[in-house]
Amino acid sequence: MIRPSTPDDTTALIAIADEIGFQPNELEELSEMLSNYFSCDSNSDRFWLTDDDNGPVGVAYCEPERMTNRTWNLQLIAIQPDRQGQGRGATLLRYVEKTLTACGGRMLLVETSGLPDFERTRAFYAKCGYEEEARIRDFYAAGDDKVVFRRVLNAD
Secondary structure, three states, X not given: OEEEOOHHHHHHHHHHHHHOOOOXXXXXXXXXXXXXXXXXXXXXXXXXEEEEOOOEEEEEEEEEOOOOOOEEXXXXXXXXXXXXXXXXXXXXXXXXXXXXXXXXXXXXXXEEEOXXXXXXXXXXXXXXXXXXXXXXXXXXXXXXXXXXXXXXXXXX
């Protein structure tokens, strides 16, 4: 079941990120992002979703791109490693797309690393209908490109 994330999901969502290889500084940033989101100052445009199967097993976070006409960024999508390969990531991504389409979202962007370790991630986005739109060489570090994928949701 995919549902909006709640404050009670925070520990489990951080654990999923840890299991898939987030670094300590990234886990700290994720914790801050969740804390800010669940605070009173939460921006209603952005959203967190949880794939719940008797507890959180996946997470997605999406926010609008500032100063654009209905362009959104998928900042995070992750599935617990022992639940990967079951179609959960694709289902969660489609849920994000349907949510954005329903609210008039025009385009969804997602970025990932160009390193060989992320080949499976890039193949996932391509399989889900995303096209590689840009590559910024040495973005994350020397030899680690930023690869941006794009999918048009509403072509009006």
